[in-house]
Amino acid sequence: MEEQVTVFKEAEVPRLSVGVSPHIRAGDSVERIMWTVVVCLIPPLIWSIFLFGIRSLLITLVCVLGCVATEWITQKALKRPITVKDGSAVITGILLAYTIPPGVPIWTPILGCVVAIYIAKQLMGGLGYNIFNPALIGRAFLVATFPVAMTSAWVRPEVYLTQAPQVDAISSATPLYIIKHYGLPALFEKYGSQGKVYLDFLFGSMPGCIGETSALLILIGGLYLLYKGYITWHIPVSMIVTVGVLSWIFGGEGFFSRRSHHRSSHRGSDVGCLLYGHRLCDISQLLHRKDHIWHRCRRLDSLDKAQGRVSGGRVLCDPTHESPDTCPGSVV
C-alpha cells in the first residue's frame, strides 16, 4: 500500500478515478429528456388557460403536485432512491391533467395521480419498467370512478382574459358527442362550415380535454422533440396514416367522421384501428431496425395510450397526441 501512495506522490497526481470505457458520454440524460418534454407540453397549457380559464392551470397543478407527492411518498415507503427531480412524475401529472375535462371538480384528479404513480409506475418497478402509461391508467381509473364528471364536464371555449367564468354554467358538447348523436352535418352546421371545423380543430377552439384541443400546439411540441432526436417519426406517422387509411376504407369522410358510421360500436372499431396502427407501426419499426423487435413494453404502452383516449377524445388528436409521449421515456 505504502508503495502505491509514493507512486502518486512522485507523479504529483491526485487520486485517479478509474472506470469502464467509454470514458466520455453524450450530453443527453434522462433528466434532460424529461424536462424537455415538460417544456414541449407547456404551450397547450397556456392556450388552455385562455380557452377554458384558470381552472386548467389549477387542475394541472393539482395533477403535477399529486404525482410528484405520490412518487416521493411511495419511494420513501418502498425505501427506493428518491427520483422526483428527474421530471418523469411531472410529465405524468401534466399528461393526466391534459386528458381530463376542464370542468371537473378540482380535487377529482388526485385519486388518478395516486393510481398512476403508485400502481402503474412504482409497483411495476419504477421509471422504465411500467407496462402501461401511468397517466392513462390514472385517467382510465378516473373515468371508471367518476364517469359522469369525466364525460360531461366540458367547457365551451372562450378567450377568458377579462372575466372569470362560471364554469358550471357553460358546459358544451364535444365534437365527438355531436357526431355520434347528430351526425357530421350537425357538426358542420354548429361550426359554420367544414373548413371552419378543421381550422378550429387545428387551433383548438372547441370543447375538449385540457391539453388536447389544439392539434397545432401539440404538433409543435412533437416537432421540437423530433428535432432534438428524442422521438422518431415512425410511431406518430404510422398511426396517423393507419387511422386515415382505415377511415377511408370504412367509408368515412375525413379523419374523424368515420365515427358517425359506427355509432354504438365506435369504441371497438377505434381500438381495432389503433391496434392495427400498432401492428403497422411495429412493422415499420421492424423494417427500420431489420433485426430488432420493438419492445413489447412500448407497444402495450402506446396501445394503452390509444385506448385511454378513445373514450373522450377525437381520433384526429390521438396520433398527434402520441408524439410527446413517445419520447424515450415512453414510460411517462
Next chain:
Amino acid sequence: MTFYKGGVHPPERKELCEKNSIEVMPLPQEVSIPLSQHFGSPCKPSVKKNDEVKEGDLLGALESGMGAVVHSSVSGKVKAVEECLNPMGAKVLAVNIQVDRDSAPITYQPTEWRNNSPQELLEKVKAAGIVGMGGAGFPAHIKLSPPKEAGVDTLILNGAECEPYLTTDHALMRERSKEILEGAKIILKILGIKRCFIGVEENKPDAIRALREAVDKGKEDNEIQVVVLKTKYPQGSEKQLIYAITQRKVPGFGLPFDVGVVVQNVATTYAIYEAVALGKPLYERVVTITGKGINRTANLLIRVGTKIKDVVDYLGGTREDLRRVVVGGPMMGFAVPTLDIPVTKTTSGILFLTKEEVDESPYKGCIRCGWCLDACPMGIMPNEIGIYVEADRAQETGQFGVFECFECGSCAYVCPAKRPLVQFIRYAKTKAKR
C-alpha cells in the same frame, strides 16, 4: 463512404493535438518492457539480471503458439525481470532496464527489399515483433499469412483513427506518408496481390493530401488508392471499415479473410516498412499525449517500456483538475490507476482527462428509449443484455448477439441513463452460452 448501420458522433477534440508534429522524447532513466504486448501467449525472457543489452536486442522469444517477439528499446543493463502492471490492469512479466544514456544511438541503413521473396519479407516482419498497433495487438505476421483458399484480393490500410482525441495515425500519415506507402507495397508483395485502399476519415485533410501525393509519386504496377471516409465512430473498426470501402460484409463470427480482405493499421504499416526496409525491430512508436489535464500535448515518439510518469515529467506535469488517465482512446481505452505503467507497442494514446471531460454520473434503470439499438454498429441489443445481467440472467444473453459485440462503446456513449453497457456486455460474455 461509411458503414451501414449505427455509429455515433462524439466531439472529436482532436484540435488539442492534431497540429503537433512528431516529437522525439529523450531517453528515460529506466524502462520496463512487458514480455506480453500482443494477442497470444507471452514471450519467454531471453535475458537475465545484470545482462548488458543493446537497443534492438531480443528480450523475449516466442516459445509456442501465437505471439510476437519483444526487443529492447534502449541500451543498458537489466535490473530485473519481474512483474509489472500493464495498461489493461493485468500483471505481466517485464524486463526492467537501467538506461545507459551515453551509449551511441543505433542507426539503420535502408536496404533494398524488392529482391527478397515474400517468405523472406514475412520472416523479417515476424523477427521484428510487429503487432497491430491500433490497440488489439494481433501479431502482424499471422495476419499477413492468410490461408491460400481465402482468396485474399484486397489490402486495406486503416487510417480512419475514429477515436476522439487520438492524432497518432494522423501525424504519422502526414509526416511519414512515403514510408507508409512503401510499407503498403511490402505488404502487397507478401500477400501477392495488387489492390490496396488507404481509408482515412475526412477530418484529416492534410493527411489525405500527403498520402495522395505519395501515391502519385510512387506509382508502380499496383493499384493503391486513398479513400476518404465519413467522420463517424467506429469507422476504424475492422468490419465497419471493410464494409465502408468494399461493401463486403464480414459474417458475424468471421474474420476479414472470409471476404478476401486483410486490414492493417497505418502505424503497423509504418513499422513493417521500418522492419523490412531498415531492419529495425518494433521498439518505439508515436503516442498521442493529450487531454485538458496535461500541461502540454504532443505526438511523441516514445520507446516501448517508458513509464507514463516519465512522459508526464517530460511534458511539464499534469493539471490540478486531472481526474482520469486513459491509455488508448476515450471510447475503448483503459483507465489506469497509477502512472507507473509502461507504454507498449499497442499504446496509441495517453489521455489526461479532467473532471469536465469524464462523465462519472451514476447510472439509472433502463428507460427503453432504444438509442443504444440505433447506435450499435453490429445490430445487437445492448439494452436487453444490460437488463438480463442486472437480473442475474446473463447466461441467456446469447440470443441478443452478445458475442458479436466488439465493445466499441457506442451504446453506453448515447445512453441517457448512463448505463455501463460495455461492462454489462463484458460480464455477459463470460457467462453466456454460445
